[in-house]
Amino acid sequence: xxxxxxxxxxxxxxxxxxxxxxxxxxxxxxxxxxxxxxxxxxxxxxxxxxxxxxxxxxxxxxxxxxxxxxxxxxxxxxxxxxxxxxxxxxxxxxxxxxxxxxxxxxxxxxxxxxxxxxxxxxxxxxxxxxxxxxxxxxxxxxxxxxxxxxxxxxxxxxxxxxxxxxxxxxxxxxxxxxxxxxxxxxxx
Amino acid sequence: xxxxxxxxxxxxxxxxxxxxxxxxxxxxxxxxxxxxxxxxxxxxxxxxxxxxxxxxxxxxxxxxxxxxxxxxxxxxxxxxxxxxxxxxxxxxxxxxxxxxxxxxxxxxxxxxxxxxxxxxxxxxxxxxxxxxxxxxxxxxxxxxxxxxxxxxxxxxxxxxxxxxxxxxxxxxxxxxxxxxxxxxxxxxxxxxxxxxxxxxxxxxxxxxxxxxxxxxxxxxxxxxxxxxxxxxxxxxxxxxxxxxxxxxxxxxxxxxxxxxxxxxxxxxxxxxxxxxxxxxxxxxxxxxxxxxxxxxxxxxxxxxxxxxxxxxxxxxxxxxxxxxxxxxxxxxxxxxxxxxxxxxxxxxxxxxxxxxxxxxxxxxxxxxxxxxxxxxxxxxxxxxxxxxxxxxxxxxxxxxxxxxxxxxxxxxxxxxxxxxxxxxxxxxxxxxxxxxxxxxxxxxxxxxxxxxxxxxxxxxxxxxxxxxxxxxxxxxxxxxxxxxxxxxxxxxxxxxxxxxxxxxxxxxxxxxxxxxxxxxxxxxxxxxxxxxxxxxxxxxxxxxxxxxxxxxxxxxxxxxxxxxxxxxxxxxxxxxxxxxxxxxxxxxxxxxxxxxxxxxxxxxxxxxxxxxxxxxxxxxxxxxxxxxxxxxxxxxxxxxxxxxxxxxxxxxxxxxxxxxxxxxxxxxxxxxxxxxxxxxxxxxxxxxxxxxxxxxxxxxxxxxxxxxx
Numbered sequence: 001x002x003x004x005x006x007x008x009x010x011x012x013x014x015x016x017x018x019x020x021x022x023x024x025x026x027x028x029x030x031x032x033x034x035x036x037x038x039x040x041x042x043x044x045x046x047x048x049x050x051x052x053x054x055x056x057x058x059x060x061x062x063x064x065x066x067x068x069x070x071x072x073x074x075x076x077x078x079x080x081x082x083x084x085x086x087x088x089x090x091x092x093x094x095x096x097x098x099x100x101x102x103x104x105x106x107x108x109x110x111x112x113x114x115x116x117x118x119x120x121x122x123x124x125x126x127x128x129x130x131x132x133x134x135x136x137x138x139x140x141x142x143x144x145x146x147x148x149x150x151x152x153x154x155x156x157x158x159x160x161x162x163x164x165x166x167x168x169x170x171x172x173x174x175x176x177x178x179x180x181x182x183x184x185x186x187x188x
Numbered sequence: 189x190x191x192x193x194x195x196x197x198x199x200x201x202x203x204x205x206x207x208x209x210x211x212x213x214x215x216x217x218x219x220x221x222x223x224x225x226x227x228x229x230x231x232x233x234x235x236x237x238x239x240x241x242x243x244x245x246x247x248x249x250x251x252x253x254x255x256x257x258x259x260x261x262x263x264x265x266x267x268x269x270x271x272x273x274x275x276x277x278x279x280x281x282x283x284x285x286x287x288x289x290x291x292x293x294x295x296x297x298x299x300x301x302x303x304x305x306x307x308x309x310x311x312x313x314x315x316x317x318x319x320x321x322x323x324x325x326x327x328x329x330x331x332x333x334x335x336x337x338x339x340x341x342x343x344x345x346x347x348x349x350x351x352x353x354x355x356x357x358x359x360x361x362x363x364x365x366x367x368x369x370x371x372x373x374x375x376x377x378x379x380x381x382x383x384x385x386x387x388x389x390x391x392x393x394x395x396x397x398x399x400x401x402x403x404x405x406x407x408x409x410x411x412x413x414x415x416x417x418x419x420x421x422x423x424x425x426x427x428x429x430x431x432x433x434x435x436x437x438x439x440x441x442x443x444x445x446x447x448x449x450x451x452x453x454x455x456x457x458x459x460x461x462x463x464x465x466x467x468x469x470x471x472x473x474x475x476x477x478x479x480x481x482x483x484x485x486x487x488x489x490x491x492x493x494x495x496x497x498x499x500x501x502x503x504x505x506x507x508x509x510x511x512x513x514x515x516x517x518x519x520x521x522x523x524x525x526x527x528x529x530x531x532x533x534x535x536x537x538x539x540x541x542x543x544x545x546x547x548x549x550x551x552x553x554x555x556x557x558x559x560x561x562x563x564x565x566x567x568x569x570x571x572x573x574x575x576x577x578x579x580x581x582x583x584x585x586x587x588x589x590x591x592x593x594x595x596x597x598x599x600x601x602x603x604x605x606x607x608x609x610x611x612x613x614x615x616x617x618x619x620x621x622x623x624x625x626x627x628x629x630x631x632x633x634x635x636x637x638x639x640x641x642x643x644x645x646x647x648x649x650x651x652x653x654x655x656x657x658x659x660x661x662x663x664x665x666x667x668x669x670x671x672x673x674x675x676x677x678x679x680x681x682x683x684x685x686x687x688x689x690x691x692x693x694x695x696x697x698x699x700x701x702x703x704x705x706x707x708x709x710x711x712x713x714x715x716x717x718x719x720x721x722x723x724x725x726x727x728x729x730x731x732x733x734x735x736x737x738x739x740x741x742x743x744x745x746x747x748x749x750x751x752x753x754x755x756x757x758x759x760x761x762x763x764x765x766x767x768x769x770x771x772x773x774x775x776x777x778x779x780x781x782x783x784x785x786x787x788x789x790x791x792x793x794x795x796x797x798x799x800x801x802x803x804x805x806x807x808x809x810x811x812x813x814x815x816x817x818x819x820x821x822x823x824x825x826x827x828x829x830x831x832x833x834x835x836x837x838x839x840x841x842x843x844x845x846x847x848x849x850x851x852x853x854x855x856x857x858x859x860x861x862x863x864x865x866x867x868x869x870x871x872x873x874x875x876x877x878x879x880x881x882x883x884x885x886x887x888x889x890x891x892x893x894x895x896x897x
Binding site for chain 2: 065102103106158163166
C-alpha cells in the first residue's frame with residue numbers, strides 16, 4: 001500500500017469514477033412511437049399520430065392507488081446546417097397528467113388544462129398517447145427550401161412524483177418510462 | 189488541507205440541510221431531489237477519497253519513520269473511534285426508529301375500513317344512479333307518448349314531476365334540441381360524448397357520476413333513448429342530471445381522498461424507508477467522514493509540536509543547543525516546548541559555564557604548574573596512603589630521577605631496594621606515618637648519582653581533616669651548607685693569617701739577630717748548633733709565612749674581572765713554566781671560542797691543579813700529566829689528568845674543604861681555592877679518579893656572554 005505513488009492513486013480513482021459514470025440504464029420499453037407526422041391546417045402545422053403507452057405493473061398499481069402520473073411530450077424541430085450546429089426552429093412541450101378516481105372508477109387525463117374522463121385504462125392511455133392534433137409549428141417558421149429534422153419524445157416525469165416515489169424512481173428501473181427521441185425528416 | 193476539509197464540511201452541512209428540507213414537503217426541492225441525492229453522494233465519495241489520501245499519506249510517513257507519525261495514527265484512530273461509535277449508535281437507533289414508525293402507519297384494519305367506506309360510497313352512488321336511470325326511463329316513456337313537437341314543452345313539466353334538477357333532449361347525432369333546468373338561468377347542459385351516444389343508440393341507458401369541476405359536489409348524469417317513430421328521427425336522447433346529496437358527496441369524496449392518500453403512502457412505503465434511510469446514511473457518512481478527516485488534521489496538528497520537540501531533542505543530543513523551537517500554542521504542549529527551550533538554553537549556559545570553569549581551572553593548573561616548575565624547591569604531594577601524586581621538576585632534579593619514575597606510585601617504591609633513594613623514601617614514609625597530622629622537618633645526606641647532596645625535607649598535611657593528603661618540600665641545601673663552610677673557613681683563614689703572621693716577622697728577626705750577635709761568641713760546635721737552630725727557625729717561619737699567605741689568599745680571593753680569555757693560549761703559557769721540571773702534554777682542541785674569565789685567577793687555578801698533579805706524582809715511576817680542552821655545551825672544558833694514585837675514596841665528600849689533603853706538606857687549600865675560583869666564574873668543577881688510575885679534574889668555564897642569558 002505504501003508503495004503506491006500519488007499518481008497511481010489518482011489514476012485508480014479516476015478509473016473508478018469513469019466506470020461509475022458509464023450509462024448502465026437501457027431505455028425503458030414502455031412508450032413506443034406509433035406514428036408521427038405533420039398536417040397543415042390553415043397556417044398551423046399540427047402533429048398527428050401518437051405513442052403507445054404500456055404501463056408497468058408497478059406504475060399501474062400506483063395509478064390505481066391514486067398516484068398522479070405526469071407525462072411530458074416534447075416536440076423539437078431543427079434545421080441541419082452543413083457548416084455549423086443545427087438551427088433550433090422550435091421546441092414545444094406539453095404536460096399530460098393521468099389520475100384515477102377509485103370512488104367513481106374513472107380515469108382522468110388532463111392535457112393542457114383540459115380534462116377528459118375515461119372509463120378504462122386502455123382508453124385513458126390511448127388518449128394520453130395521442131398527439132390530438134397538437135399545434136406545434138406556424139407556417140412561417142418553416143420554409144419549403146429546407147429539409148428539417150423533427151423529433152418527438154414522451155417520458156414519465158419522475159420529478160413530479162411524490163418524493164418517496166422519486167427515491168424509488170431513482171433506484172428502480174420499473175419507474176423509468178421514456179420513448180427517447182424519435183426523429184424523422186420533414187420537408188414542407 | 190484544512191481549508192479543503194472546512195469547505196467540504198460546509199458543503200456537506202448545506203447538502204444535509206437541503207436534504208432534510210427536501211424530505212419535508214417543499215415544492216422547490218421536490219423537483220431537484222435526485223440531484224440533491226447525487227450531490228450528497230458525491231460529497232461522501234469526495235470525503236472518502238480525502239480520507240483514503242490521508243491514510244495513504246500517514247502510512248507513507250510511518251514507513252519513512254517520520255517522528256510523530258505513529259502518534260498521529262494513534263490519535264486519528266482514537267478520534268475516529270470516538271466519532272464512529274456514537275455516530276453508529278445514533279444511526280442505528282434512528283434508522284430503526286424511522287423504519288418502525290413508518291411501519292406503524294400501515295394497518296390492515298384502516299385499509300379495510302377505507303375500502304369499506306369506499307365501497308359504501310360506491311353502492312350509495314350506484315343506488316342513486318339506478319334510481320335516476322329508472323326515473324329517466326319513465327320520463328322517456330312519457331315523452332315517447334307525446335308528439336315530437338310537444339316533447340320539448342312537456343320536458344320541464346316532466347322534470348318537475350320527477351324531481352330532477354335538469355333535463356335535456358338531444359337528437360340522434362348529439363345535437364341539443366332543448367333543455368329544462370331547476371336553476372334559473374342555468375347554463376347549457378354538458379354535451380354527450382361519442383361513447384355515450386353510441387351506447388344510447390344501442391338502446392342501452394348510459395349513466396355516469398361526475399365530479400363537478402370545482403370539486404364542490406357530484407352529479408349523476410343519465411342518458412336514455414326516447415323511442416319515437418317519425419320520418420326524420422327514429423330516436424331522441426334524454427339526458428337528466430341530478431346532483432348527489434351534498435353530505436353524501438362530501439363524505440364519499442373525503443373517503444376517496446383519504447383512501448388515495450393512504451394508498452399513496454402504501455405505495456411509497458419502500459420509498460419512504462429508502463428516503464429516510466438514505467438521508468440518514470448520507471448524513472452519517474458525511475458527518476463521520478468529516479470527523480475522521482478532521483481527526484487526521486487535528487492529530488497532525490497535535491503531533492506537530494512533538495515533532496518539533498523531537499527535532500530539538502535530537503539536536504541537543506548532537507550537542508547543538510542553538511535550535512530554539514518556536515512556541516506556537518498556549519496549551520500544555522506549548523508550555524512543554526517553552527520548557528524545552530528553557531532547558532536547552534540552561535544547558536547551553538551550563539555548558540559554557542562549565543567550559544569557562546574548565547578553562548579557568550586549566551589556567552589555574554597551568555599557573556600552578558608554572559609556579560611549581562620554576563620553583564627551585566622540590567615539591568611532592570602525596571595521597572593519604574602515601575602514593576605520590578605530583579612531583580615538580582625541581583624535586584625530580586634534586587632527586588636525580590625522571591618525574592615519571594616518581595609519580596603515581598607509593599613512595600616506598602621510589603628506587604630499587606637498598607638504593608639511597610629508597611632509603612630516603614622509607615625515611616620519609618616513616619616520618620609521615622609517625623606524625624600523620626602534624627608537620628615535620630629533617631636534614632638528610634643523599635647520594636645522588638653525580639654528587640652527594642644535603643637535603644632538607646619538610647612534610648606537612650595539606651588539610652586539617654582526619655585523613656589528609658600530604659605535601660613534601662625538598663630543599664637542596666648543599667650549596668648553602670657549602671657556602672656556610674666556606675665562609676667559616678674564610679674566617680678561620682683570615683684570623684690565622686692575622687694572628688699568626690704578626691709574630692712571625694719578630695720571630696724571624698729575633699732568630700737572625702741571635703745568629704748575628706751570638707755567632708762570634710760561641711765556639712765552633714756551639715756556633716754550628718746555633719746556626720742550624722736559627723736556620724730551622726727562619727725556614728719554619730718562612731714556611732709558616734707561606735702557609736699564612738696561602739690562607740689569606742684563600743680568604744681574600746679577589747673578585748674576578750671577567751674578560752674574553754683564550755684558554756688554550758693561557759694553558760700553553762703556563763705549561764712552558766713546567767717544561768724544565770716535569771713536562772706537561774697538551775691535548776688542546778682547535779678553534780675554541782673565548783671564555784669568560786679573569787686571566788690571573790684562571791692562571792692560579794691552573795697552577796694549583798698542575799702543582800697538585802706534580803705533588804701526586806712524586807713516587808710514580810713514569811709520571812705523566814696531561815691538560816686537555818674541548819668544547820662542551822656549557823662552554824669550554826679543561827681537564828687536568830695524572831697517572832698518580834688518585835684521590836682516596838673517603839676524601840671525596842670533603843675534597844674541596846680546606847685541609848683536606850693527602851700530602852704530608854700540603855696546606856689542603858689547593859682544591860678549595862680552585863673550587864672557589866670556578867664558582868666565582870659560574871663554572872662547574874668535577875673531580876674523579878680515572879679508570880686506569882690517577883686523578884682527573886675537569887673544569888668547565890662558560891663562554892663570554894653565556895651567563896647573561
